[in-house]
Amino acid sequence: MSREYEADVPGGAVLPGTLPDALRAELIAFRRDMHMHPELGNHEFRATAALKARLEQAGLKPRVLAIGTGLICDIGIDDADGAGEGERTGEGDRARDGVVDGGRGMLALRADIDALPIPDTKSDCAYRSTVPDRAHACGHDVHTTVVLGAGLVLADLHRQGLLPHPVRLIFQPAEEVLPGGAPDAIDSGVLEGVGRIIGVHCDPKVDAGRIGLRHGPITSACDRLEVSLDGAGGHTARPHLTTDLVTAAARVVTDVPSLVARRVDARSGLAVTWGRIESGHACNVIPQHAELSGTVRCLDLEAWRQAPDLVHEAIDEIANLYRAKSEINYIRGVPPVVNDPAVTELLHDAMTSRRGPYSVEDTEQSLGGEDFSWYLEHVPGAMARLGVRTPGERTTRDLHRGDFDADESAITAGVELFTAAALLDAIR
Numbered sequence: 001m002s003r004e005y006e007a008d009v010p011g012g013a014v015l016p017g018t019l020p021d022a023l024r025a026e027l028i029a030f031r032r033d034m035h036m037h038p039e040l041g042n043h044e045f046r047a048t049a050a051l052k053a054r055l056e057q058a059g060l061k062p063r064v065l066a067i068g069t070g071l072i073c074d075i076g077i078d079d080a081d082g083a084g085e086g087e088r089t090g091e092g093d094r095a096r097d098g099v100v101d102g103g104r105g106m107l108a109l110r111a112d113i114d115a116l117p118i119p120d121t122k123s124d125c126a127y128r129s130t131v132p133d134r135a136h137a138c139g140h141d142v143h144t145t146v147v148l149g150a151g152l153v154l155a156d157l158h159r160q161g162l163l164p165h166p167v168r169l170i171f172q173p174a175e176e177v178l179p180g181g182a183p184d185a186i187d188s189g190v191l192e193g194v195g196r197i198i199g200v201h202c203d204p205k206v207d208a209g210r211i212g213l214r215h216g217p218i219t220s221a222c223d224r225l226e227v228s229l230d231g232a233g234g235h236t237a238r239p240h241l242t243t244d245l246v247t248a249a250a251r252v253v254t255d256v257p258s259l260v261a262r263r264v265d266a267r268s269g270l271a272v273t274w275g276r277i278e279s280g281h282a283c284n285v286i287p288q289h290a291e292l293s294g295t296v297r298c299l300d301l302e303a304w305r306q307a308p309d310l311v312h313e314a315i316d317e318i319a320n321l322y323r324a325k326s327e328i329n330y331i332r333g334v335p336p337v338v339n340d341p342a343v344t345e346l347l348h349d350a351m352t353s354r355r356g357p358y359s360v361e362d363t364e365q366s367l368g369g370e371d372f373s374w375y376l377e378h379v380p381g382a383m384a385r386l387g388v389r390t391p392g393e394r395t396t397r398d399l400h401r402g403d404f405d406a407d408e409s410a411i412t413a414g415v416e417l418f419t420a421a422a423l424l425d426a427i428r
Contacts, residue, residue: 105195139202180371222369
């Protein structure tokens with residue numbers, strides 16, 4: 001066993017799978033190249049090609065998803081190429097059908113590969129985005145690089161006979177496009193033969209070299225809401241002869257959030273928040289049409305399931321008070337990510353085996369949405385928050401901001417986390 005792949009485990013055992021210096025440097029370069037060339041959801045052709053080429057260079061057999069971008073790659077199944085194409089026979093077929101090792105199925109490592117439609121505003125960064133109004137401002141380039149690095153290390157361990165159980169890499173497109181790219185990826189068969197799934201999300205509030213974990217819900221549900229209001233317009237001197245649509249729209253904005261919040265358990269955190277309101281063209285004309293749009297976020301899975309009916313009822317009640325006709329487009333987004341306790345403990349044990357007990361901290365439930373939740377409708381799994389803040393740094397570069405960046409030592413921590421999880425999972 002090469003010492004560059006070894007890490008001490010409490011109790012004196014040795015767990016292989018740490019990151020060699022040469023590969024660490026390569027992964028940083030890969031992440032920077034991806035950061036410079038961000039691609040939006042379902043258009044990640046460059047990233048898909050780069051990942052496919054590097055995995056093939058390592059002797060692996062990645063398969064591009066049927067949707068055209070994203071890919072999966074199995075490690076530890078030597079005949080895994082051609083999944084979903086023609087006849088499937090042998091151990092690779094059995095693994096994809098979830099019957100390897102008595103039906104436990106593979107552990108899947110998931111990354112999202114798309115960027116955001118916002119400008120990169122970092123002025124002092126050599127690897128800032130080269131694409132106008134496009135940026136990796138949520139850390140998906142880091143997630144992708146972590147899974148790539150873990151795959152390369154695990155492939156090397158497999159060649160040495162040190163990988164006891166197959167692992168699947170999932171590089172998923174379109175996480176930022178509601179309801180996310182995960183449902184399409186699932187329809188493409190990425191969970192066939194998978195028994196558990198893990199992922200990470202960058203957290204600029206956690207120091208690099210550490211992760212945040214939480215049992216149960218770790219993100220929130222997020223849906224999109226679009227509302228049109230129509231009615232008779234007229235002169236502002238005679239609002240009694242009109243629908244007074246601007247006032248109706250204003251009441252929808254102010255009253256609907258509180259109405260909805262009062263109709264569910266307050267602990268569910270159901271919140272309607274508006275991001276756009278548009279109506280009218282002149283100061284003395286009451287318009288005939290108004291448009292509103294926003295989001296519906298929720299901490300609780302059951303309340304999320306009730307949310308569409310509650311929101312519809314509240315909007316209609318307010319609109320009817322002003323004799324306005326309402327048209328509501330409630331767009332389902334993603335449910336909360338609910339971490340499975342056993343898989344959460346796997347991540348905890350994996351990180352502490354690499355970096356000790358102080359490398360894991362508790363984290364709160366976020367109001368952000370993540371389409372990783374769709375995988376958990378099918379298999380147990382868990383997501384960790386990957387620390388990307390430089391230790392000692394006082395300024396937080398928050399997610400979804402044009403100046404977001406990550407301490408690249410987080411890549412090493414993420415690779416070590418995933419490789420340890422793959423090895424520990426095999427002996428549980």
